[in-house]
Amino acid sequence: MTADAKLKDVARLAGVSSGTVSNVLNRPEIVSPAVRETVQAAIESLGYIRSDVARQLRAKDSRTIVFLSSQWDEPFVADMIRGAEKHAFQKGMCLTLCPIGDVPEAELAHINHLTEQRVRGVIVARTANPRFTSVALRARDIPTVFVAPEDPERGESLSITFDYFAAGFLAATHLADENRRRITYVGTAEPDRFEEPFLLGCQQALSARENHFEIFHLTATTDEEVRGVAQAIASRRPISRSDAIIVTSELIGHQIRRTQRGNALRVPEDIAIIVCIANPLEQRCSTSFPMVIYPGTLFGQAAIDLLVNYTNFPAETPQRQVALAPQFSTGGGC
CATH class of the missing domain: 3.40.50.2300 (Response regulator)
Known part of the structure; x- marks a missing residue:
C-alpha cells in the first residue's frame, strides 16, 4: 500500500489513462470487465482513496461503526447486531448496517463508500468472500473486527472467536x-x-x-x-x-x-x-x-469494545484476538 496514493498513480500502475480510472470509480458500467479488474487491482495494491477524506481518516473523530454482513437472516447475527447497537450507543457511538451480496465489485464499492464516509471502524460477520473482504478493508487501513474469521491472521487482525x-x-x-x-x-x-x-x-x-x-x-x-x-x-x-x-x-x-x-x-x-x-x-x-450456546449479544458487545479500544489506544491493545466462552441453556429457548 502506498501512502497518499493519487488517481494518476493508479492510472500509471494499471497502464490506463486517468479518465479510465475515473470511469471505473464513477461509471463502471461503461468500462470493459477486463479493464475494470485491472484498475481495481491497482486500487487494491495502492490503497487509493478518493478525495481528501483520506487525511481526515486519521483524526479518529468519527462515531460511526459499520456492521458488514451478507447473512442477515441468521439468528446469531441478529443477536450480535442487537448487542453491538446497544453497547455502541452506551459508548456514544452509532451502529450502521451495511448489507453486501456475493459480487466482489459491489462489495468493493460499499467499502470505498465506507472509507469516504470516515467511519470509525467495521465489524465483519459472515461474508460471501471473506478473504476478499479482509484484503479490501486492510488495504484501506480501516480498523476492522472479524467475528469468527475462517482464517484468522494471528497478530494482525482484530477478531472475536469461539472458545x-x-x-x-x-x-x-x-x-x-x-x-x-x-x-x-x-x-x-x-x-x-x-x-x-x-x-x-x-x-x-x-x-x-x-x-x-x-x-x-x-x-x-x-x-x-x-x-x-x-x-x-x-x-x-x-x-x-x-x-x-x-x-x-x-x-x-x-x-x-x-x-x-x-x-x-x-x-x-x-x-x-x-x-x-x-x-x-x-x-x-x-x-x-x-x-x-454462544450468546450473540455478548459477541456484539465484545466486538464494539475491541474496536473502540483499538481505535482509541492502538499501541495499548496487545490482545487482538478475543475468544469468548459459551453458556449452558436448559432447552427452554434462549
Missing part, C-alpha cells in the same frame, strides 16, 4: 455432574476448527473422573446413518450403554431421540442429549434439548 475448548469442557462437566457415566460424542467426519479443541475440552473435563468417553463420526448426516449409530448405542447391554450423547446439530439429536424411543429408551431419563452446534454462527435456540 471451542470451553464448550467441550462445559458440556462434559454438565453431564458428569448429572451422574452420566458413559458419554458419547456424535459428529461429522469432516475436519474443522471445532472438533479438535472441543474434544480436548471434553477429555480434560473428564480426566479426573471415572466416566467413559467415546467418539462416533458420521460420514454423512442421513437419517439412515444416524439411525445406525443410534441403534448401535441402544442395542448394547445396559451396563455398557451410553447414558449421555453430545451431538453437533439439533437435527441429529431428533434423529437419535426417535431411535432411542423406538427401543423403549427414555430421553432424557435413560439417555440425555446435549446439542453443541459445530458452527455457532448457524445456531438456533432449541426448545427440545439442552444446548451449549
